[in-house]
Amino acid sequence: MSNRTLPLDDRLYAYLLGKSLREPAVLAALRAETASHPRVNMQIAPEQGQFMQMLVRLIGARRAIEVGVFTGYSSLAVALALPEDGRLLACDISEEYTAIARRHWKLAGVAHKIELVLAPALATLDARLAAGEAGRYDFAFIDADKGGYRAYYERLLALIRPGGLIAVDNTLWSGAVADPDAQDADTLAIRDFNDHLLADQRVDLSLVPIGDGLTLARRRN
Numbered sequence: 001m002s003n004r005t006l007p008l009d010d011r012l013y014a015y016l017l018g019k020s021l022r023e024p025a026v027l028a029a030l031r032a033e034t035a036s037h038p039r040v041n042m043q044i045a046p047e048q049g050q051f052m053q054m055l056v057r058l059i060g061a062r063r064a065i066e067v068g069v070f071t072g073y074s075s076l077a078v079a080l081a082l083p084e085d086g087r088l089l090a091c092d093i094s095e096e097y098t099a100i101a102r103r104h105w106k107l108a109g110v111a112h113k114i115e116l117v118l119a120p121a122l123a124t125l126d127a128r129l130a131a132g133e134a135g136r137y138d139f140a141f142i143d144a145d146k147g148g149y150r151a152y153y154e155r156l157l158a159l160i161r162p163g164g165l166i167a168v169d170n171t172l173w174s175g176a177v178a179d180p181d182a183q184d185a186d187t188l189a190i191r192d193f194n195d196h197l198l199a200d201q202r203v204d205l206s207l208v209p210i211g212d213g214l215t216l217a218r219r220r221n
Helices: 010-020 025-034 046-058 073-081 095-108 121-130 146-159 173-178 185-199
Strands: 063-067 087-092 114-118 137-142 160-169 203-208 214-219
Touching: 010 046, 025 046, 025 073, 025 095, 046 073, 046 137, 046 160, 046 214, 063 073, 063 121, 063 146, 073 087, 073 095, 073 137, 087 095, 087 121, 095 114, 121 146, 137 146, 146 160, 146 185, 146 214, 173 185, 185 203, 185 214
Parallel strands: 063 087, 063 137, 087 114, 137 160
Antiparallel strands: 160 214, 203 214
16 A cells, blocks of 8 residues: 555556556547657647546536647647537647647547637637637646746636636656756746646645646635
């Protein structure tokens, strides 16, 4: 028995996947294609995608936002978990990366659920707020430039409804956040973001050690 989170060596991680992962073929195909991409480290782990699908279903999400699409694994996972009339606003700036995403969304039959906006995410989120969409979303996922995390979070906190959930990727940052010698800009930004959320009484908070660290912030009523 243990009163703290178990470390996962390769054998235990393989067991975890073998006994819990139910990855649809459409997601597995996208993950396989992305495996040869030079930026493959930007893709979330499959068990994290499945965990996010569980969260989307648990809160009954119908409208979601993603900041940072890459090749579309997380957006595809979320779209598959949304109901048929659900919608996902996907924010990114790369035509190259999202071309892969769009192809797989279409193959999976969920392209009609996803609105991709290729523009700086802050401009997209501000436009939605200006259009009166505050409080109209249920779920949001941030996985983009680390220096922008706090600004994205603040916009998303206004856009999601009370009881809605924001999930934030990379908040353990391969352990660098706990290494005092790590002083690069991305690590400092994530440390600052983590400190900001800990002090934020507008949300319920949990930092889950899945993937590279996934912070969950539920907007309080």
